[in-house]
Amino acid sequence: MRLALHHLVLIALLLLASGGIAPASAGGRWKLLQSSVGVSGMHMQLLHNDRVILFDRTNFGPSNLTFPAGHPCRVNQQDLFQPKGDCTAHSVEYSVASNTYRALSVVTDTWCSGGHVRPDDGALVQNGGWRDGVRKVRVMPACGDTSCDWTEQAAPEVLAADRWYPTNQNLPDGRAIVVGGLNQFTYEFLPKSAGPAATFALPFLSQTNSLYPFVHLNIDGNLFIFANNRAILFDYRTGTVVRTYATLGNGGDLRNNPNAGSSVLLPLKPNPTEAEVLICGGTPASSNSAVARGVFPPALSTCGRLRITDANPSWVVEEMPSPRVMGDMITLPNGEVAIINGATDGTAGWESANTASLAPVVYRADRPLGSRFEEQRPAGTPRPRMYHASALLLRDGRVLVGGSNPHHFYNFTNVKFPTELSLEAFSPDYLDSSNANLRPNIVDPSPRNGPVDVKYGGQLQLLFSVPAGLPVVDGVPVASVAMVAPSFTTHSFAQNQRHMFLQVVVGKADLRPIGGAQVPNNVYVATVTMPATSVLAPPGYYMMFVNNGRIPSGGIWIRITQ
Numbered sequence: 001m002r003l004a005l006h007h008l009v010l011i012a013l014l015l016l017a018s019g020g021i022a023p024a025s026a027g028g029r030w031k032l033l034q035s036s037v038g039v040s041g042m043h044m045q046l047l048h049n050d051r052v053i054l055f056d057r058t059n060f061g062p063s064n065l066t067f068p069a070g071h072p073c074r075v076n077q078q079d080l081f082q083p084k085g086d087c088t089a090h091s092v093e094y095s096v097a098s099n100t101y102r103a104l105s106v107v108t109d110t111w112c113s114g115g116h117v118r119p120d121d122g123a124l125v126q127n128g129g130w131r132d133g134v135r136k137v138r139v140m141p142a143c144g145d146t147s148c149d150w151t152e153q154a155a156p157e158v159l160a161a162d163r164w165y166p167t168n169q170n171l172p173d174g175r176a177i178v179v180g181g182l183n184q185f186t187y188e189f190l191p192k193s194a195g196p197a198a199t200f201a202l203p204f205l206s207q208t209n210s211l212y213p214f215v216h217l218n219i220d221g222n223l224f225i226f227a228n229n230r231a232i233l234f235d236y237r238t239g240t241v242v243r244t245y246a247t248l249g250n251g252g253d254l255r256n257n258p259n260a261g262s263s264v265l266l267p268l269k270p271n272p273t274e275a276e277v278l279i280c281g282g283t284p285a286s287s288n289s290a291v292a293r294g295v296f297p298p299a300l301s302t303c304g305r306l307r308i309t310d311a312n313p314s315w316v317v318e319e320m321p322s323p324r325v326m327g328d329m330i331t332l333p334n335g336e337v338a339i340i341n342g343a344t345d346g347t348a349g350w351e352s353a354n355t356a357s358l359a360p361v362v363y364r365a366d367r368p369l370g371s372r373f374e375e376q377r378p379a380g381t382p383r384p385r386m387y388h389a390s391a392l393l394l395r396d397g398r399v400l401v402g403g404s405n406p407h408h409f410y411n412f413t414n415v416k417f418p419t420e421l422s423l424e425a426f427s428p429d430y431l432d433s434s435n436a437n438l439r440p441n442i443v444d445p446s447p448r449n450g451p452v453d454v455k456y457g458g459q460l461q462l463l464f465s466v467p468a469g470l471p472v473v474d475g476v477p478v479a480s481v482a483m484v485a486p487s488f489t490t491h492s493f494a495q496n497q498r499h500m501f502l503q504v505v506v507g508k509a510d511l512r513p514i515g516g517a518q519v520p521n522n523v524y525v526a527t528v529t530m531p532a533t534s535v536l537a538p539p540g541y542y543m544m545f546v547n548n549g550r551i552p553s554g555g556i557w558i559r560i561t562q
C-alpha cells in the first residue's frame with residue numbers, strides 16, 4: 001500500500017502525541033468527569049457524534065438542572081408534581097470530547113423505558129415509560145451542533161401496547177423489536193408498519209417475568225430471550241419457540257428485574273458458527289420480601305454461561321469473586337467483559353440494597369474455567385452506583401458510569417446513598433500509560449472523522465501504528481479487529497450490546513519516503529472483512545477497534561448497510 005504524504009504527517013503527529021500522556025498508576029483508574037450534570041443517568045446511550053444522551057424520569061419534581069434563560073419550560077398536565085410547568089431538565093446531552101453537557105427537553109414520562117439507535121441516521125429512538133409516557137416513541141438525533149432536541153412522536157407512530165420496562169433489540173431488517181414490559185406478554189416492532197398497529201403474543205413472558213427480559217439476537221436470526229431463570233430461542237417472524245433451554249440454577253435464583261443480574265452475548269468470533277451468553281448475578285427469589293422487612297440478603301455470586309447455538313446445551317455455572325445485584329455487564333473492545341456498578345446485597349428497588357459493590361470485575365471468556373474473573377483495583381474512589389445507575393463503553397475504551405438513585409425523589413441528605421448526578425469514567429488497566437507502547441493508534445480512516453460506510457461482506461483497510469510493534473507469529477504481525485454496537489443501558493442491561501471479532505489480514509505498511517520525510521516504524525495495514533450478513537450484525541452504527549492482544553486502540557465509527 002503506497003501512502004500519501006498526509007498519512008505520514010498524521011503518523012508523525014500521532015507518534016508525538018502518544019509520548020505526552022501523563023503517567024498513571026497501574027491497574028486502571030477512576031475519574032470523576034462531572035460532579036453533577038443535574039440529572040441522574042438512569043438511562044444512557046452513546047451516539048455516533050460521541051455524545052451520550054442520558055435521561056431520568058420526568059414527573060417526580062424538579063431536577064438539579066434549570067433550563068437556560070429563554071428555554072421553554074415543560075408544561076404537562078399529566079405531571080404528578082408540577083402540572084403547571086417544570087423549568088428543569090430531565091434529560092442531558094453529554095459531550096465526551098469537551099466534557100460538557102446541555103439540557104434537553106422530554107415531555108412525557110420516560111421512566112423505565114427502552115431504546116435503540118436507528119440504523120439510517122443514528123438517532124436514539126426511545127419508547128415507553130410510565131403513565132402518559134407508556135406508549136410514547138421519542139427521537140433524539142445525533143446532530144453536529146447543539147440545536148437538536150427530543151421530539152415526541154404522535155399517533156400512529158406510538159407503541160401499540162403499554163410498555164413500562166420493555167427491552168429493545170435491533171433486527172437484521174433494520175427494524176427494532178420491543179419486547180415485554182410490566183404485565184405485557186407481547187412484542188411489537190418499530191418503526192410501525194403500515195396497517196393496524198400490531199402486537200404479537202409471547203406467552204413465555206407470562207410464565208416468567210416480563211420486566212426488562214434479556215434479549216440477544218442469535219447468529220441464526222432467532223432471539224435468545226431470558227427471564228427469571230429460564231430461556232427460549234424464539235422466532236419472532238412466526239411467533240414460535242424454536243428451543244427451550246435448561247433452567248439456570250435450582251429454581252430459587254432469579255436474574256432479571258427486579259432481581260437485577262445482567263446478561264451479555266459473549267464476543268462473536270469471525271464468521272461465527274457458535275454463540276454464547278453469560279448471565280451474572282441477581283438474587284434469590286426470597287430477597288424481594290426480605291428487603292421489605294429491612295433485611296438485605298447477599299446477592300448471587302454465580303454466573304451461567306450457555307452455548308445458545310447448541311441443540312441442548314447445559315449451563316456452565318461460574319463464581320464471581322463477590323456477589324452482585326444491579327451490576328452492568330459491558331463488553332470491552334478487546335472482548336473482555338467488565339462487570340461494574342451495583343450492590344452485594346438486597347435487590348433492585350427503592351431503598352432495597354445496603355452495600356455498594358465498588359470494585360469492577362473483568363471476565364475473560366477464553367481463559368480456562370476457574371481463572372476467568374479478575375477483580376480490578378483501579379486508582380481513585382468510585383461513587384456507589386446502586387438502583388437506577390447505568391454504564392456504557394466509550395469510543396476511547398473507557399466505561400462511562402452514571403446515575404444511581406434508590407429513592408423516589410432526588411434526596412441528597414439523610415440517606416445512605418444520596419442521589420447521584422455525577423458522571424465517572426472507569427479506565428481499565430489497558431489504558432495505563434505502561435501500555436502506551438503497545439497501544440495501536442488508528443491513523444486512517446481518521447478517528448476524528450465521521451462514520452465510515454461499509455457493506456456486508458465488504459472490506460475496509462485500517463492503517464495503524466503500534467509504537468513497540470506487533471508480535472509476529474510465523475512471519476505475520478498479529479492483531480485483532482472488533483466492531484461493537486453502542487448499547488442503550490438501563491436497569492442493569494445493555495440493550496443491543498453486540499461485540500464481533502472480524503476476519504482480518506495484517507501486514508506491515510509499505511511506506512515510501514516522500515521528499516526528506518522519515519518513514520516511521522511499526523505502521524501496519526489491517527484488511528478487515530465485514531460480517532457477511534445483517535443477521536450477524538444488524539445494520540447501523542458500530543465502533544471499530546484494533547487490539548494488540550489485550551490492548552485496544554481508540555475506536556472509529558463505522559456504519560454498515562446492505
Ligand SMILES: *[C@@H]1O[C@H](CO)[C@@H](O)[C@H](O)[C@H]1NC(C)=O
Nearest residue numbers: 035036038063064410412421
Ligand atoms: C441539588 O439541588 C439541591 C436543592 O437545590 C441542593 O441542595 C443540592 O446540593 C444539589 N445537589 C447537587 C449534587 O447538585
Ligand SMILES: *[C@@H]1O[C@H](CO)[C@@H](O)[C@H](O)[C@H]1NC(C)=O
Nearest residue numbers: 351407408409410411414415
Ligand atoms: C426524599 O425527599 C422527599 C422530599 O423531597 C421526602 O418526602 C422523602 O421522605 C425523602 N426520602 C428519603 C428516603 O429520605
